[in-house]
Amino acid sequence: MEKQYENRQWSPRRRRPAEVPHKNSRLKEMKMAKLTNLTIAKGPGRGHSRRFGTALATIAMLAVGAAFPGSVGAQEFKVGYIMSLTGPSAVLGKATLEGAKAGIEMVNSTGGIGGAKVKLVICDVKSSEQQAVICARRLAFQDKVNLMVGTGSSPQTIAILPTVMAAKIPLFAIASSPRTYKPVKKYSFKGIQGLGDQIPLIVKYLKDKKLNRVYVIHDNGPLGQIIGKIFKGAVSGAGIEVLGTELYAPTDTNVTAQVTRMRAAKPDAVLNIAITPPAGALIVKTMKQLGMNVPIMVGSNLQNRGFVKLAGDAVDNIVFPASKVVLADLPASDPLRPSIMRFRAAFAKMYKGKEPSSLSPWLVDGILLAQRAGKSLGKKALDTVALTDALEKTKDVPGIQGIWTFSPTDHGPSLRQGMILVHFRGNRWTVAK
Numbered sequence: 023m024e025k026q027y028e029n030r031q032w033s034p035r036r037r038r039p040a041e042v043p044h045k046n047s048r049l050k051e052m053k054m055a056k057l058t059n060l061t062i063a064k065g066p067g068r069g070h071s072r073r074f075g076t077a078l079a080t081i082a083m084l085a086v087g088a089a090f091p092g093s094v095g096a097q098e099f100k101v102g103y104i105m106s107l108t109g110p111s112a113v114l115g116k117a118t119l120e121g122a123k124a125g126i127e128m129v130n131s132t133g134g135i136g137g138a139k140v141k142l143v144i145c146d147v148k149s150s151e152q153q154a155v156i157c158a159r160r161l162a163f164q165d166k167v168n169l170m171v172g173t174g175s176s177p178q179t180i181a182i183l184p185t186v187m188a189a190k191i192p193l194f195a196i197a198s199s200p201r202t203y204k205p206v207k208k209y210s211f212k213g214i215q216g217l218g219d220q221i222p223l224i225v226k227y228l229k230d231k232k233l234n235r236v237y238v239i240h241d242n243g244p245l246g247q248i249i250g251k252i253f254k255g256a257v258s259g260a261g262i263e264v265l266g267t268e269l270y271a272p273t274d275t276n277v278t279a280q281v282t283r284m285r286a287a288k289p290d291a292v293l294n295i296a297i298t299p300p301a302g303a304l305i306v307k308t309m310k311q312l313g314m315n316v317p318i319m320v321g322s323n324l325q326n327r328g329f330v331k332l333a334g335d336a337v338d339n340i341v342f343p344a345s346k347v348v349l350a351d352l353p354a355s356d357p358l359r360p361s362i363m364r365f366r367a368a369f370a371k372m373y374k375g376k377e378p379s380s381l382s383p384w385l386v387d388g389i390l391l392a393q394r395a396g397k398s399l400g401k402k403a404l405d406t407v408a409l410t411d412a413l414e415k416t417k418d419v420p421g422i423q424g425i426w427t428f429s430p431t432d433h434g435p436s437l438r439q440g441m442i443l444v445h446f447r448g449n450r451w452t453v454a455k
Contacts, residue, residue: 099138099404101126101389102145102161104172104182105196109149110272110298113328114174117381118196119144122171124369124378125386129393135168136396136403140389147173149298151181158182162189168404169392171213171385172196175297176245183210192410194388198321199248203433209410212434214384215322215423217249219438220343221256224293224319227341227443227454228262233290233317239268239280239305240295246272249295249321257293265289272301281308291317294340299324303332310336317341322441326379330446337446341454344444345380345423348451357420358440361390365422377451383422391416391426 103122105115126140134140143165145157154173161167162185169192173179176199183202186193186209194213195202203210228236236257240250246269254264265287268280284292292309296302302324309318318340325342333340346352347366352359365386369378395412396403403409416428424437443454 097138098141099135099169099392100141100143100165100167101385102143102158102165102167102170102172102191103385104145104147104154104157104161104170104178105174106149107144107146110300111149111174113299113326113332114323114381115146117326117328117379118174118384120373121365121369121378121382122385122389124365124372125383125389127372128365128368128386129389132393135389135393136399136401138401138404143167147175147178149175151175151178154178154182155185158185162186162191167191168406168409169388170194171388174384176202176248183207186210189406190410191406192392192413194385194391196384198323199245200434206431206433209406210433211388211413211428212437213388215343215345215380215437215441216434217252217321218434219424219436219441220322221253222438223343223441223443224253224341225256225260225262228257228291228319229260231291231317234261235263235265235288235290236293236319237265237268237284237287237289237291238293238295239270239277239284241272241297241301242269243272243297246295246297249297253293253295270301272298274301275304277305277308278312281305281312281314284309285312285314289316291319293319295321296324299326299329299332303329303334303336306333306336306340309339315339322380325444325451326381340445342444342446342451343380344442344451345383346440346442347378347383347422348380348444349442349453350377357425358422361420361422387421387423387426390421391419394419 105118106112107115122142126142129135129140143161145161147154147157161170170186171194173182174196176197179195179197179202190209193210195210196213198216200216200218203212238250238254240246250267258264268284270277270280294302294305296305302320306318320340320342322343325344330337346358347362352362365383366378369382391413392409395409395416399408399412414428414430416426419426424440427435444451445454
């Protein structure tokens with residue numbers, strides 16, 4: 023069970039105990055930390071000391087000889103996995119966890135990161151912002167991970183950024199909102215194909231199919247409102263008429279009234295901007311029940327068999343933005359083909375022929391990029407600051423989701439090249455035409 027953390031400020035006149043690399047001195051230092059309930063943030067591989075505004079109640083659990091996150095002396099390269107395995111977003115978390123395990127197997131079979139074996143350290147955020155923060159602090163200061171990936175939700179990811187920045191641990195943001203890495207935040211990098219990669223595909227499809235009158239439905243939470251506004255702005259800017267917007271609460275179990283109003287407006291298509299699979303499935307099933315037979319555009323977060331199972335036979339009219347990883351083969355000329363085929367093979371081997379979804383590589387590209395960045399660092403790849411600096415030198419690297427380029431002034435590359443639109447028909451994913 024995770025423990026809560028207390029807020030205590032460093033006194034400006036109080037000095038932390040000097041750090042001595044001798045084991046007995048370190049033991050004495052750790053005992054002092056336990057007595058004072060303060061976080062010791064200085065250690066080998068960081069190059070400088072830091073002050074944190076919060077102290078962990080779990081400081082007594084720190085291991086001897088590793089008084090800071092991401093110690094270079096660690097025996098393993100630890101990847102902190104912060105996703106929901108319970109709650110409304112559990113479908114997303116479980117799908118990404120499958121892919122992460124296959125990705126780690128790929129990395130460990132090719133030398134690990136900095137010569138260290140990669141270990142996944144899991145913390146379930148339980149679809150909660152508060153729990154996400156608890157997980158981030160536990161992974162940073164108790165488990166001392168070298169890299170974080172998470173959280174599958176923009177609000178939850180934004181909530182953990184202060185911890186990530188304070189601990190100086192690189193994070194691959196698993197979130198659709200660019201606010202998780204823009205403006206540039208030193209330790210936060212784009213980790214998945216986001217709204218900026220998906221929306222142009224959706225708009226082009228609507229225009230090509232002459233679906234010029236659309237209705238939008240999304241939840242009334244802060245993130246739902248933000249994403250709804252972005253989608254509506256994009257389609258309106260392309261000359262597509264937005265007939266209206268319907269809202270629902272994330273906990274609603276009946277949307278008959280909203281769908282009835284949409285049906286009355288007779289749109290050419292519906293933008294179902296659901297954040298969680300259960301909500302998205304509720305809407306499409308209600309549309310089918312009420313005889314509303316029009317194309318439904320959704321986000322790539324719903325492009326997985328977990329959602330398909332929830333939606334049942336209401337899935338036929340849905341157009342999904344998807345990663346090219348869902349395709350069994352790609353042209354030899356596609357620069358992403360080698361990475362995608364390698365991952366598909368590793369995934370099929372681990373899960374007995376099962377095919378990946380767009381969610382499967384969400385955590386994998388970040389781990390593979392860390393491996394690549396770490397090659398020039400050797401054992402110093404376990405130093406989180408050095409690894410972050412190396413990640414910022416990533417340039418034109420073909421991954422699974424797209425071509426990756428980072429710099430000190432840009433942590434959010436376009437991944438549009440790695441996306442397509444698909445249907446789910448005949449028990450398989452097919453390219454939408």
